Amino acid sequence: MKTSKEVYENRKNKYDRLLQKQTKASNLLSNLRLLVMLAGFAGALLLYSTRNYILLAGVMAATLILFAYLVIQHSKVIENKEYTALLSKINEDSIKRCKGEWNEFPDDGKDFMDENHPYSGDLDIFGPGSLFQCINAAITYTGRRMLSDLLTRHPTNADDIRKRQAAIEELAGKVSWRQRFLAEGLMAETKMQNPESLIAWVNQENPFFRKAWVVFLAKLLPSATLLLLLTAWATGIIPYYIPALALAVQYILLSVKKKERNSNFLLAKKYSKDIKVYYNLIKRLENQKFRSEYLKSIKGSMMNRESQTACYQMKKLFKIADSLDNRKNAFYFVFNILTLWDYQNLIALERWKEKSGRFLKSWIEAIGTVEALSSLSILRFDNPEWSMPxxxxxxxxxxxxxxxxxxxxxxxxxxxxxxxxxxxxxxxxxxxxxxxxxxxxxxxxxxxxxxxxxxxxxxxxxxxxxxxxxxxxxxxxxxxxxxxxxxxxxxxxxxxxxxxxxxxxxxxxxxxxxxxxxxxxxxxxxxxxxxxxxxxxxxxxxxxxxxxxxxxxxxxxxxxxxxxxxxxxxxxxxxxxxxxxxxxxxxxxxxxxxxxxxxxxxxxx
The missing domain is CATH 3.40.50.300 (P-loop containing nucleotide triphosphate hydrolases)
Known part of the structure; x- marks a missing residue:
């Protein structure tokens, strides 16, 4: 039977080989993008010089479509490459842990140190050379806090401990899933933030954007304005000042509740990346089957009041937050006036809050609980000779x-x-x-x-x-x-x-x-x-x-x-x-x- 160190070494070698293949694919796609642009530009010049404008339009369209396709594929390969690199690093760190070199890990939980705690300082629970530094595999703010609580909280129920034991025993055997779950968290571009203001945001109602007449007008006006613009341009029956007047009305409407909208946009910008990480973690959690009652109960609780899965709802929230965050786009100003896109986003956000806002806190805590249990399960996998108390x-x-x-x-x-x-x-x-x-x-x-x-x-x-x-x-x-x-x-x-x-x-x-x-x-x-x-x-x-x-x-x-x-x-x-x-x-x-x-x-x- 292989030791934990041997398992990690094999996994690291596998991901290193995959990383080499992905690097070659990334370089190939990068060269193809350049080649397509050069070929398209050369073809366009040739056709322009021969005044073959119809074929010129076709070549330009084909070039742009092929280039866009290559850009999308290249982005996917780069993201997969980053993910594979993280999996390789996770196994490298696991090897270090087996060799006793875990005191090099950056997160030692020093922010949880409390000189007034009855034992954590004396027993090296947090800080350099601590238990937390050795085992922590939690990336989210809540996950780190959950692990801290498990290591410092007074036990009150033996049955709860036994449920965690069964969950940790099961997670110990799911090395691949645990590492991929951790990698999803590590994909965060910055350190995960305290979700308190995010939770408060999705539980704060804005009645204005829930009113039926506001929802009706937000759908009717952009549709009518676009129809007027197309009619005026295509037929000339309608004078241009009529759609221009409609656009002016929509521009004025965008000044209504502007302060509240800007507040929502700032929060969306702050949390959009974290929401994406939460979505990916929940997706990974929901797609995994568990045997232990504790893990099954955690997974089973991730629904809203309409029995829609947390994954489905978090994907919707991510799309809304990402759309709100995209206001910095250069074309957004024009697009917003044409479609009242600010209104569409905030109406969608209010619908999401109504359906799922109250559940977000429990979903984030569920993620944190699994992160904490995964951290503790490392001890079980790395030390099979240790006993369950x-x-x-x-x-x-x-x-x-x-x-x-x-x-x-x-x-x-x-x-x-x-x-x-x-x-x-x-x-x-x-x-x-x-x-x-x-x-x-x-x-x-x-x-x-x-x-x-x-x-x-x-x-x-x-x-x-x-x-x-x-x-x-x-x-x-x-x-x-x-x-x-x-x-x-x-x-x-x-x-x-x-x-x-x-x-x-x-x-x-x-x-x-x-x-x-x-x-x-x-x-x-x-x-x-x-x-x-x-x-x-x-x-x-x-x-x-x-x-x-x-x-x-x-x-x-x-x-x-x-x-x-x-x-x-x-x-x-x-x-x-x-x-x-x-x-x-x-x-x-x-x-x-x-x-x-x-x-x-x-x-x-």
Missing amino acids: EITSNQKPVFEAKGMGHPLLGRERVNNDVQILEPIHTLLITGSNMSGKSTLLRAAGINLVLAYAGAPVCAGFFRASLMHVHSCMRVSDNLEKSISSFYAELLRIKSIVAKSKEGESVFFLLDEIFKGTNSIDRHMGAKVLIRKLCSTKSIGLVSTHDLELCDLEKENNAVKNYHFQEFYENGRICFDYKLRPGASTTRNAIYLMKLAGIDVEDEQI
């Missing part, structure tokens, strides 16, 4: 993992078993510097986040109940708010205690708690906090260098000690990063100081 609805908090590692560390990660079952509430992790304590805490936290999102986890087996995830790991001074690191840590811990006091199940991760104070206060404070948390429906891991805290295991059967240890080989300090039961018995701070070049005499120790 078992989410329990137990009232008592549970966390059980076998062979668990940190999902962002690549193939060099070291896996460990972690089990927190009744009566245990707290695992006290000790060990020397750099031995793996913080990494273990982050591994537990980020895998739990993935589990709640519905994604696979980096473990052979994983089972957990629904809990609020809270961490206190990376805490620093905030000069702007005049908050010291110690006080910032207290605020974090306060929120954990408050949530646990509410009777909620909390999964806490505390790394070197109270490190900003003296050893006596740190030791006493940590003991009080651990005892308090053990008396609630909270479970978690606490790392510490204070070996005195290990005595808690003797006093409280809710606390269990584990440790990491180092060993020395050829004068070098080494770590195996394996979690072992019991308290740590080793220290390495002095050795590390010497290793860093700090002169420490043995008698000073």
Whole structure:
């Protein structure tokens, strides 16, 4: 069976070969366009010189028709070429992800970073080297937000998680469809915008352009004016001033509601390209068959009140927006006076709003949901050895993992078993510097986040109940708010205690708690906090260098000690990063100081 990396390499090679063929076709069509123009121009000169005007007209018409055909075909080849190039780049990025080079990806989700979030900063959910940077395959504004929500939102229903698991499992096997879905989003010429004003626009009624007499006149007047013009030109029965007067009336009508029309034109210009992307994404979604109930329900919800598909309606909206955006065309002014085209477009827009405006938000959210699920399914396809977690609805908090590692560390990660079952509430992790304590805490936290999102986890087996995830790991001074690191840590811990006091199940991760104070206060404070948390429906891991805290295991059967240890080989300090039961018995701070070049005499120790 091929590895995910091999699959991506084969797909990239296929698209690279196709790209070469399309490049040759594009160059050929470009040369043919030039050849047709030169041949047509030469033929026209020859026929003009011989005064064969009838044949001259035929050659010119044939040249223009053939040239227009070649232009259309060339445009299609160029668009297909761009699409193929994107598919090649998607597979190139997928290969980088398999090689652990995903930290080069430009979108790291830093705009979602929130220092007040209970865990996202500590667990590297957003920012450089983050989970978001590794897996994100969402291009739309809503898709990125949906993925962010899945990675930061507290889970409330185990059934919802299971539905997402089934959807992610299915999408993982649809590599070709997922990549083409992503490519449709990447075809956007600029970064996708927040659709709030677009949604507001299609839900804002303009009663004037819905009035029956306005619709009637907008159809009647241009038809009558064109008929008068043709009659005056062809027969001379009607004086020219009559159609001229009709045109003047239509010109005056174009000044009515001009401000409102211009507002619509600006919004159409702003969103026409985004609407095209939404249309292509919806088309790709509607044309795909799904097995999982969640994906089928998303697809089935994409209708308007008349049971017309979202794809059909989005195509109509795109045509309207594109037509509104074409007002910058040099011939539009004359065409607009002849046909009252502004009125035709806005009447069509109002009809669209009436039928489908209220549904646009749900359609865009459906696209975003599928983008988020597709992003998470990458983990499933790239790591088939990872397990789908078992989410329990137990009232008592549970966390059980076998062979668990940190999902962002690549193939060099070291896996460990972690089990927190009744009566245990707290695992006290000790060990020397750099031995793996913080990494273990982050591994537990980020895998739990993935589990709640519905994604696979980096473990052979994983089972957990629904809990609020809270961490206190990376805490620093905030000069702007005049908050010291110690006080910032207290605020974090306060929120954990408050949530646990509410009777909620909390999964806490505390790394070197109270490190900003003296050893006596740190030791006493940590003991009080651990005892308090053990008396609630909270479970978690606490790392510490204070070996005195290990005595808690003797006093409280809710606390269990584990440790990491180092060993020395050829004068070098080494770590195996394996979690072992019991308290740590080793220290390495002095050795590390010497290793860093700090002169420490043995008698000073």
